[in-house]
Amino acid sequence: MKSIKKLIGKLPIRITNxxxxxxxxxxxxxxxxxxxxxxxxxxxxxxxxxxxxxxxIANDTVISDLENAETGQRGYVITGLASFLxxxxxxxxxxxxxxxxxQVLTKGNSVxxxxxxxxxxxxxxKLAYMKNNIALRNNKGIAAxxxxxxxxxxxxxxxxxxxxxxxxxxxxxSLSQVRTNDTAKTTNTTKNTLxxxxxxxxxFFFLVNYIIDKFIIEDLVKxxxxxxxxxxxxxxxxxxxxxxxxxxxxxxNHTATILSGSSAEEAIGKSFRDVIKFIEKGTxxxxxxxxxxxxxxxxxxxxxxxxLLINKDGHEIPVADSAAPVKNAQGEIIGCVIVFRDISVEQxxxxxxDEFLSLASHELRTPMTSIxxxxxxxxxxxxxxxxKEIREPLGYVAESTDRLIRLVNDLLNVSxxxxxxxxxxxxxxxxxxxxxxxxxxxxxxxxxxxxxxxFDSKEAIQAQGDIEKVEQIxxxxxxxxxKFTDKGGISIVxxxxxxxxxxxxxxxxxxxxxxxxxxxxGKFEQINADPxxxxxxTGLGLYLSRQMAQKMGGDVKLIASTLNQGSTFAASFPIxxxxxxxxxxxxxxxxxxxx
Numbered sequence: 001m002k003s004i005k006k007l008i009g010k011l012p013i014r015i016t017n018x019x020x021x022x023x024x025x026x027x028x029x030x031x032x033x034x035x036x037x038x039x040x041x042x043x044x045x046x047x048x049x050x051x052x053x054x055x056x057i058a059n060d061t062v063i064s065d066l067e068n069a070e071t072g073q074r075g076y077v078i079t080g081l082a083s084f085l086x087x088x089x090x091x092x093x094x095x096x097x098x099x100x101x102x103q104v105l106t107k108g109n110s111v112x113x114x115x116x117x118x119x120x121x122x123x124x125x126k127l128a129y130m131k132n133n134i135a136l137r138n139n140k141g142i143a144a145x146x147x148x149x150x151x152x153x154x155x156x157x158x159x160x161x162x163x164x165x166x167x168x169x170x171x172x173x174s175l176s177q178v179r180t181n182d183t184a185k186t187t188n189t190t191k192n193t194l195x196x197x198x199x200x201x202x203x204f205f206f207l208v209n210y211i212i213d214k215f216i217i218e219d220l221v222k223x224x225x226x227x228x229x230x231x232x233x234x235x236x237x238x239x240x241x242x243x244x245x246x247x248x249x250x251x252x253n254h255t256a257t258i259l260s261g262s263s264a265e266e267a268i269g270k271s272f273r274d275v276i277k278f279i280e281k282g283t284x285x286x287x288x289x290x291x292x293x294x295x296x297x298x299x300x301x302x303x304x305x306x307x308l309l310i311n312k313d314g315h316e317i318p319v320a321d322s323a324a325p326v327k328n329a330q331g332e333i334i335g336c337v338i339v340f341r342d343i344s345v346e347q348x349x350x351x352x353x354d355e356f357l358s359l360a361s362h363e364l365r366t367p368m369t370s371i372x373x374x375x376x377x378x379x380x381x382x383x384x385x386x387x388k389e390i391r392e393p394l395g396y397v398a399e400s401t402d403r404l405i406r407l408v409n410d411l412l413n414v415s416x417x418x419x420x421x422x423x424x425x426x427x428x429x430x431x432x433x434x435x436x437x438x439x440x441x442x443x444x445x446x447x448x449x450x451x452x453x454x455f456d457s458k459e460a461i462q463a464q465g466d467i468e469k470v471e472q473i474x475x476x477x478x479x480x481x482x483k484f485t486d487k488g489g490i491s492i493v494x495x496x497x498x499x500x501x502x503x504x505x506x507x508x509x510x511x512x513x514x515x516x517x518x519x520x521x522g523k524f525e526q527i528n529a530d531p532x533x534x535x536x537x538t539g540l541g542l543y544l545s546r547q548m549a550q551k552m553g554g555d556v557k558l559i560a561s562t563l564n565q566g567s568t569f570a571a572s573f574p575i576x577x578x579x580x581x582x583x584x585x586x587x588x589x590x591x592x593x594x595x
Contacts, residue, residue, distance in 0.1 A: 032235075034193050050349070051105065052172045052179075055112075058102040059165045065095040066126060066158065073130040074397070075371065077137045077145045078378065085134070087367070092127065099123065112168050119164045126157045146390060237341070238321065244335040245295065247272040251337075259319070259342060261312030278319070278340075281306040282551075283587070294323040295336050303340065318343050371401050414523065414540060417547045424466045424551060424588050428576045431461045431470075431494055431501055438474040439492065445482055452489035453482070461494060463501040463573040464581040465552045470573065473549055473556065476541040477505050477569050485509035488566070499578040500554060503571045511563040520558060521546045549573065553584035 072088030106112040137145035242251035446453035488508030554572040561567035574581035
């Protein structure tokens with residue numbers, strides 16, 4: 001100790017201060033370098049993530065070209081009308097450019113390039129097959145052309161192409177997951193590095209400071225640890241706000257200032273609700289439940305979806321993240337840290353994707369409806385008598401067309417509801433009558449499958465809702481129950497619960513696995529996809545049903561489910577004339593006026 005004192009004592013105070021500052025700055029420069037690299041790595045992952053979506057869309061475009069060509073070819077074979085060849089000719093013009101675009105997007109992936117080299121000959125075979133089939137229709141007539149189609153050669157080629165597309169999409173999604181994991185890992189590593197680096201830097205600072213203070217300058221002012229931690233928080237790209245148990249703001253970092261428009265000086269010491277306003281996009285209600293629950297239960301709580309931050313100037317910024325409790329040395333909760341970030345760019349990507357789906361759906365619905373109409377007219381014999389051999393494949397085409405129309409309609413409904421453009425005509429609904437009507441419409445399917453479908457009403461209930469959408473929700477839920485029930489029965493019970501009417505649908509079907517329940521109401525989710533010969537769905541029914549029910553003041557929930565024993569779903573709607581019904585009616589009218 002004497003030698004340290006002797007060595008340091010010989011240095012002027014300015015030099016010792018310079019050494020101290022240099023060492024501390026060096027630590028933080030290292031942290032800045034690590035953070036800088038992490039940001040660029042995350043940015044690269046985001047660029048690659050966008051590449052994944054472009055590849056998947058490009059894959060879908062190539063498949064769409066082939067399907068359009070196939071639709072035109074089959075329409076021409078069936079009708080002999082040259083107008084049906086328009087989508088075929090358009091697809092021929094587009095497919096080479098679309099395939100080359102896909103090759104460019106996957107240029108850096110040797111596996112996908114190899115898969116594309118296998119796909120190209122198959123595409124050429126498919127195009128040649130369709131061309132030969134059209135020539136067969138021209139030269140030898142409809143019977144010869146349909147006989148050629150029934151051999152399944154074109155289907156086998158198309159199945160092979162779809163299999164390669166699926167492999168490429170799977171590869172892209174796998175790479176996307178790797179990038180997502182890498183981004184999460186990099187973020188966590190950066191946060192840990194910042195935290196531990198800050199702690200080490202602070203410890204080093206106080207160690208050197210202690211030596212200097214001990215041996216040379218007893219009056220050196222020591223900086224408290226919390227000031228250094230605040231400096232670290234200031235450099236974080238997410239908004240960070242700390243509050244105590246009474247919701248008084250104790251910390252407000254630089255990013256929080258940028259997003260909210262309020263400075264730290266204006267915010268610290270004030271009530272959280274006087275400075276920051278988080279609201280739910282749909283209901284416009286304030287949302288601080290996640291903060292209250294974090295302090296109540298002592299665990300991290302997510303902010304939720306569709307949350308907006310209303311900043312000081314009144315601008316609305318979409319945000320996301322969470323709140324976590326702050327505990328003292330005794331484990332007592334003394335406050336909460338709220339972390340939030342601007343997700344405008346993420347939402348714009350989603351909006352562009354949804355806009356593309358909406359546009360594509362609109363463009364598809366008209367020709368699909370026309371095709372369905374023509375097929376019905378052919379099956380009815382309006383174009384002449386048809387043979388059994390032709391009727392059967394036409395029936396398959398009719399079923400596929402109906403399924404495509406349902407998918408297109410579902411996509412359009414998703415687009416409308418997510419853009420808040422779906423109209424609701426609320427009125428009083430006799431639920432007993434409505435349920436009986438839906439059950440009567442589905443009873444033939446139940447009888448065909450030897451399933452007992454029953455409806456039991458505890459009492460007459462008038463609910464408030466849009467009757468068309470209520471019927472759509474019931475058709476989805478009861479239709480799903482029929483689809484996944486092979487034996488036994490399906491019972492429907494109507495009852496009241498406070499301001500809600502509740503319709504419970506219980507089946508004796510296959511049940512829902514535990515690991516799939518958190519994805520049950522997501523878009524394009526099909527949890528019970530099994531090889532039992534069930535007709536494929538769109539994966540949008542439950543998502544749309546819940547969204548529409550919630551817009552009307554109710555909900556759709558999974559109440560219970562046991563594998564191989566069955567499930568119970570519940571749909572709820574406000575009771576007509578109740579406080580809830582009146583509030584929902586007022587909100588719907590207010591939204592309609594804004595539009």
